[in-house]
Amino acid sequence: MKIVFTTQGDNLSAPLDPSFGRTRNFLVFDLQSDAFEVISNHQNQNAAQGAGIQAAQTIVKAGAGGLVTGHCGPKAFRVLEAAGVKVFNTDAPTIAEALARYRAGNLVQAAAANVEGHWA
Amino acid sequence: MIVAIASGKGGTGKTSVAVNLARVFDTPVQLLDCDVEEPNAHLFFSGTMISEEEIAISVPEINADACNACDECVEFCQFNALASFCRTPLVFPELCHGCGGCAQVCPRGAICEKDFRVGEVRTFQDERITLISGCLDVGVSLASTIVHAVKNRLRNDLPAILDAPPGTACPAVATLRGADYAVLVTEPTPFGLHDLGLAVDTARELRVPFGVVINRVGIGDDRVQDYCAREGIPVLLEIPDDRRIAEAYSRGQIIVEALPEYRAYFELLWRNITAHLGGNTAIEAMS
Known part of the structure; x- marks a missing residue:
């Protein structure tokens, strides 16, 4: 399964970005092979609206089975839920730490968005 | 005739000017509250x-x-x-602008349209004033849609005063566009001057003739007056910084009723608007 992390950086020691829709990059980590690729979210950072929805589509298309990030709003959550992507919220400072917590089973799958939408 | 009361900066007194100007009419007049994100003109009327x-x-x-x-x-x-991931797209109506383009481009005719409420328009009657007030629903971003709905209810055979939203973004442009005249309300402060410049640029871009009302004169400095003189912009009215005005406002009272000596100010404002529109550049000042 592929797990997506939000980050401003491009490697496992980079800080985890707490925001989902307007993060700079997605690091897509393959749990089977330990390989990863980085997908830019740059075009979405200044979207007037719907950044979370766009970001959700991007990671669904990248084959994500899970998302590890700080916060996920209601619209993005609705897309991810419909696509069967599991969401895990964490305050881990780096991707490596978040990955370690995931592998240790210390991250709980979110049942709902953990922040309010910007319009509602 | 449609006169929009606008400003770059918020809190300069647009609503005060709009409701008092409407109140000094001795013939039927329309007052349109186009500040649909926080309409408040109705608070001053008992109709x-x-x-x-x-x-x-x-x-x-x-x-x-x-x-x-x-x-x-x-x-x-x-x-x-609209969001998709290789199956039927999800719809987020609160982000939709209602353009209908999705239904047009769908090759399979799979999209029909349904109504989604974005707000409401209320009409009040208080003696000679017909107040048409727009109110955007909480959680919806389509302020301009409500502004257009308010303006669509305007009768062409009666003068109309439009209370615009602050700033120079889409809802303010939607209010100003098509107006015969704009009154830009400002205050003699650095912020007032800066944002007046933005409002002036907007009115010029929209080709709406305009003049300035300076509110709370006595605070700040003379830079707004100097700017207007330099740019050839008529100062239609100066309203002094008078604590009694703020007190009356805080009680929801109309200035020209609570403080009758100010009635002449707003009568003068209307004369100056019509004079400027009529090509008369000689603007009267309060004696």
Whole structure:
């Protein structure tokens, strides 16, 4: 399964970005092979609206089975839920730490968005 | 005649000027509250509500049986109101602008449209004043849609005073566009001057003739007056910084009723607006 992390950086020691829709990059980590690729979210950072929805589509298309990030709003959550992507919220400072917590089973799958939408 | 009361900066006194100007009319007049994100002109009147209309836009509804997940609608939408992942798109009506483009580009006719409420327009009658007030629903971003709904209810045979939203973004432009005249209300402070410049640029871009009202004169400095003189912009009225005005406002009172000596100020404002529109550059000042 592929797990997506939000980050401003491009490697496992980079800080985890707490925001989902307007993060700079997605690091897509393959749990089977330990390989990863980085997908830019740059075009979405200044979207007037719907950044979370766009970001959700991007990671669904990248084959994500899970998302590890700080916060996920209601619209993005609705897309991810419909696509069967599991969401895990964490305050881990780096991707490596978040990955370690995931592998240790210390991250709980979110049942709902953990922040309010910007319009509602 | 349509006169929009606008300003770059918020809190300079647009609503005060609008309601007092409407109040000094001795013939029927329309007052349109176009500040639809926080309408407040109705607080100053005791008239009765004569209508309440729901405003809706058309948002897509996708027939999953007809949709083949081609994503053309998703790619067309510039507002991210449709989301897809190789199956029938999800619709986010609160992001939709109601353009109908998704239904147009769908090759399979899978999209029909349904109403989605974005706000309401209420009409009140208080003696000679017909107040048409727009109110955007909480959680909706389509302020301009409500502004247009308010303006569509305007009668052309009666003068209209439009209370514009602050700033120079879409809802303010939607209010100013098509007005015969704009009154830009400012205050003699650095912020007032800076934002007046933005409002002036907007009015010029829209080719709406305009003049300035300086409110709370006595605070700040003379730079707004100097700017207007330099730019050839008429100062239609100066309202002094008078604590009694703020006290009356805080009680929801109209200045010209609570402080009758100010009635002449707003009568003068109307004379100066009509004089400027009539090509007369000699602006009267309060004696």
